[in-house]
Amino acid sequence: MAKICVIGTGYVGLVTGTCFSDIGHQVTCLDIDKHRIDQLKNGVMPIYEPGLEQIVEQNVNAGRLKFTTSYPEGLQDAEFAFIAVGTPSSDDGEADMQYITMVVESIAQHLSHPIIIVNKSTVPVGTGDWVAELIVEKNGQNTPSFSVVSNPEFLREGSAINDFMQPDRVVLGSTDLEAAQQVAELYQALRAPIMITDLRTAEMIKYASNAFLAARISFINEIANICESLGADVREVARGMGMDKRIGPSFLDAGLGWGGSCFPKDVKALAYMAATRGAHPQLLQAVMDINQNQRKRAVTKLQKALGSLEGKTVGVLGLSFKPNTDDIRDAPALDIIRMLLESGAIVQAFDPQAMQASKEAIPALVLRESPYEVAKDANALLLATEWNEFKSLDFDIIKENMRGNVILDGRNIWYGQNLHEKGFTYIGMGVPSAQE
Numbered sequence: 502m503a504k505i506c507v508i509g510t511g512y513v514g515l516v517t518g519t520c521f522s523d524i525g526h527q528v529t530c531l532d533i534d535k536h537r538i539d540q541l542k543n544g545v546m547p548i549y550e551p552g553l554e555q556i557v558e559q560n561v562n563a564g565r566l567k568f569t570t571s572y573p574e575g576l577q578d579a580e581f582a583f584i585a586v587g588t589p590s591s592d593d594g595e596a597d598m599q600y601i602t603m604v605v606e607s608i609a610q611h612l613s614h615p616i617i618i619v620n621k622s623t624v625p626v627g628t629g630d631w632v633a634e635l636i637v638e639k640n641g642q643n644t645p646s647f648s649v650v651s652n653p654e655f656l657r658e659g660s661a662i663n664d665f666m667q668p669d670r671v672v673l674g675s676t677d678l679e680a681a682q683q684v685a686e687l688y689q690a691l692r693a694p695i696m697i698t699d700l701r702t703a704e705m706i707k708y709a710s711n712a713f714l715a716a717r718i719s720f721i722n723e724i725a726n727i728c729e730s731l732g733a734d735v736r737e738v739a740r741g742m743g744m745d746k747r748i749g750p751s752f753l754d755a756g757l758g759w760g761g762s763c764f765p766k767d768v769k770a771l772a773y774m775a776a777t778r779g780a781h782p783q784l785l786q787a788v789m790d791i792n793q794n795q796r797k798r799a800v801t802k803l804q805k806a807l808g809s810l811e812g813k814t815v816g817v818l819g820l821s822f823k824p825n826t827d828d829i830r831d832a833p834a835l836d837i838i839r840m841l842l843e844s845g846a847i848v849q850a851f852d853p854q855a856m857q858a859s860k861e862a863i864p865a866l867v868l869r870e871s872p873y874e875v876a877k878d879a880n881a882l883l884l885a886t887e888w889n890e891f892k893s894l895d896f897d898i899i900k901e902n903m904r905g906n907v908i909l910d911g912r913n914i915w916y917g918q919n920l921h922e923k924g925f926t927y928i929g930m931g932v933p934s935a936q937e
């Protein structure tokens with residue numbers, strides 16, 4: 502059992518701290534947001550993540566997990582300090598390091614005993630060295646001994662607890678092999694493959710992994726667009742491709758493309774790092790361009806099907822960037838809604854978890870209480886996020902409620918339900934519209 506302080510209680514930090522406590526460690530989760538910590542102390546989750554509320558409650562009750570805003574309290578006899586705060590994109594794509602800087606300076610200020618600092622956040626390659634220099638700079642010669650270990654996260658929102666408990670691998674990087682091995686021991690109970698390498702390589706593994714996953718999706722979306730012009734079915738193409746062990750079936754779902762707080766910022770950050778060192782990231786640029794273009798294609802498809810968007814009502818099902826999360830960061834749905842509103846359309850939407858945040862982000866958005874309410878008087882219906890509850894709707898009621906008959910299935914979840922036989926004009930992403 503180790504004593505761990507996790508700094509940052511967002512989608513990454515809160516899951517990481519809670520899961521560490523669930524496998525037996527003593528964890529203090531620290532955040533500068535007092536309201537968030539007060540909520541957590543009252544058992545109220547600041548984010549939606551399936552299963553999180555229960556696992557937090559269990560471990561708080563077992564006395565293994567607590568919350569604080571105080572660095573002295575959080576770092577008191579902690580053997581490890583995990584940094585899990587945001588590294589959002591700056592305008593030019595560079596990772597914004599202001600929060601990491603704030604945390605490292607606070608650690609330096611309150612460091613009174615030897616500790617291992619672990620970078621869980623996704624940080625630019627070279628950050629590990631920079632953290633060590635900053636600690637010494639802030640603390641001067643009487644700095645207690647410390648080491649820095651990179652331990653990037655591979656958590657998917659919506660399945661983050663499972664991804665922590667059953668990782669494909671734990672990646673660790675450090676100049677201090679012994680420190681890396683001590684961090685490896687924290688994960689012992691998971692019996693997962695552990696890879697120990699150097700700091701920069703560990704930091705790069707995270708960026709390269711996310712960029713590759715994003716590239717797969719942009720690849721299948723480009724294939725989808727080509728399928729549309731050639732009358733092939735991209736879902737079947739993906740199925741046939743995926744049977745090749747070298748390709749594999751996952752991350753080949755064509756649709757509106759990727760969003761969230763990770764892929765967009767990580768691909769941009771990697772491209773920025775490359776470009777500023779003269780390594781011309783042509784493929785990464787294309788991956789981002791194709792992804793952005795998918796959102797525009799959706800608007801164009803609606804424009805073509807409706808003749809014009811001016812004054813038309815478009816119903817949107819799903820607002821979060823993917824199912825099983827309330828996260829709307831860079832969500833394709835919101836981008837598309839902004840473009841629809843700019844074209845003079847009226848937009849009404851429903852999402853199981855992300856309605857409030859979306860309304861705050863786009864005040865002109867009309868919220869509806871159910872998918873059937875969203876269909877009311879709509880000229881067109883857009884499926885933006887493939888929540889399970891949207892997968893088998895009663896399309897007779899949808900048809901009755903709608904004013905028009907256009908369905909744009911942004912994630913191809915209704916393909917094969919023969920909606921054209923119910924009188925709909927069904928449009929997918931890379932799949933033949935049955936009318937042809």
Ligand code: UDX
Pocket residue numbers: 508509510511512513514531532533534537585586587588600601603604621622623654762763
């Ligand atoms: C973020 C990135 O999304 C992810 O890619 C990266 O790997 C880790 O950081 P996330 O959990 O989504 O992960 O961050 P976010 O939801 O923004 O939460 C960050 C938390 O850190 C917030 O609660 C914020 O209040 C807190 N924080 C920020 C601090 O406690 N101290 C600070 O100095 C700054």
Ligand code: UDX
Pocket residue numbers: 654655656657658659711714718751752753754755756757758759760761762763764822823
């Ligand atoms: C991702 C990585 O998977 C995870 O390892 C990393 O730690 C954080 O970033 P996340 O962004 O939470 O996780 O979700 P993920 O399930 O990877 O989906 C990312 C985006 O790709 C979503 O917008 C999703 O809708 C989209 N996607 C995913 C597709 O469009 N097609 C697919 O086949 C898969």
